[in-house]
Amino acid sequence: MKQISIIAATFSGNRGAEAMLCSTIARLRDRFPDSIFNVYSYYPNDDRLIIRDSKINIYNAAPMVLVFKIFFLSIPVWFCRLLKLNILTKYFPRSLRSLSSSDVLIDLAGVSFIDGREKFIPYNILSILPAVIMGIPVVKFSQAMGPFKSKINRISANYLLKKCDAVFARGEITEEYLQSLNLKSSICHSAADVAFLHESKDGLTHENEKYVSSIVSKLKKLKKKDRMIIGLCPSSLIAQKSRKSGWDYIGFLQDTVKLLNEKGYSVIMFPNATRDYDMAHLRNNDLPVILSVMKNISGSENIYVDRNINSVSIKSLISMCDVTVVSRFHAMVGSLSLKIPVMVLGWSHKYLEVMGQFGQEKYVFDYKKTDRDYLWLKMFDLIDKRKKESLKIGNRLNTVKKSSYSQIDYVIRLLNK
Structure with missing residues (x-):
């Protein structure tokens, strides 16, 4: 043994x-x-x-x-x-x-x-x-x-x-x-x-599974209405870093959701770090960021996660998306592993070197150095090219x-x- x-x-x-x-x-x-x-x-x-x-x-x-x-x-x-x-x-x-x-x-x-x-x-x-x-x-x-x-x-x-x-x-x-x-x-x-x-069989925890199933059902209903679904995964770490640098990360995400809605897209905002029993702190906890972004945004076309979910559940939500825009490394990995085109707003070389393995480095951006209008331009470019990029990701996935x-x-x- x-x-x-x-x-x-x-x-x-x-x-x-x-x-x-x-x-x-x-x-x-x-x-x-x-x-x-x-x-x-x-x-x-x-x-x-x-x-x-x-x-x-x-x-x-x-x-x-x-x-x-x-x-x-x-x-x-x-x-x-x-x-x-x-x-x-x-x-x-x-x-x-x-x-x-x-x-x-x-x-x-x-x-x-x-x-x-x-x-x-x-x-x-x-x-x-x-x-x-x-x-x-x-x-x-x-x-x-x-x-x-x-x-x-x-x-x-x-x-x-x-x-x-x-x-x-x-x-x-x-x-x-x-x-x-x-x-x-x-x-x-x-x-x-x-x-x-x-x-999916690798999960070792059972956390709010009925809650996740209800969200998946809502996403399926939106898809039946021919709504494209864009997944957004924020990062509490970047929220903290951007606050110190004077960049309004929360405001950017709010405006991104509103812009996507104006273009006819639905949004699912999900975390990749959760501690719903400690909402006063941001360390390893994206939930407070999600609530800050979504508190002034209404509409049944927008769905968000407000409690603990595990990595299996996160991937089940990603699988319902047409494109994801993420600031968490493993939300990026989850998207790539499901052949979902992903745009990354990150903070170190760790994102770039992995996206490069799929020929997706053109969709990686440093949150400190990129203009919001340019980010939106690239986001809609990815949405337009999603089928092509999904095939490119799929062609390289087995090698990875x-x-x-x-x-x-x-x-x-x-x-x-």
Whole structure:
């Protein structure tokens, strides 16, 4: 029986992380059905409320716990193993015992070691350092990394990534950044995001499913009236960033909905991060943004999500759309995996390098640098060309999925050694 530990992803909150987590567990279970999965979550209490799987253990990996419990105690665990005093490890916390007895640690951070995000570097380090100390193989699944011009970022990434068994770059831009670190070729690999392997059967939570079914029914009725449906997925992160930069993101989204309505289109506004029990905060929670956008917009042609839904439900809503306009990375991945043409309003290279794999880079825009009129022009251009772009996406999808599976295959081979 294999014991597989996973860190830097949660079942609740960020639904892109949930999609990666569920996809990873499902594809490894295809090969190792009796495996035990240890999920180190920064929302452990929330995750425990929605996961009812006896072979999934959820442990606390909040930053302070990582520092004062898992990291510091990993050193004496290593010492006990070195002296062959394994009997003493039973006195350590269960979370640490599970990690120390794991066959592999999979890091599912969507982004790590990126210049300008130096405040997250300690978490990037502590997510994998305890496993490195205890001699557990570490595999960083497909993610965006770099650039590494910042001294602290470059030193941290250079040291930690060299300690990993494998590091998977999510696209060509990340590959180029990693090359600047001169890592061994045996460590550096490339793979598409693991969420491209996500299937509807992979869901591990059941959240407001009747509510989602009612929304899907409304969308089907609109389609019967020959209404085209445009999906909008905002980002609470960009809402926060744009507020600081003085750009009215909420106003832009409101005007976008109104403009689409004027042109005869219906709108479904959906989240890709939800915490409906914590509406006062925006972290990993797009719901307050959706409510702010839709509060002054009426009409049965517009539908929006106002509560927790999981990644399976999100994809069911995306599947009803003719085109999507998104600011969340995994809403983009969900659209591409369903061959739905998508326009992205984002903030880093992570969007561009994935859209480029489908020949869709012309529909990726930096929220800080693009004029709203130009964005609307490109949105309607995509709507006009949706059938052509959908075919282009479909022609490349199998290749991307094969690329995505390569990281699963790597772990399978590692576990079979």
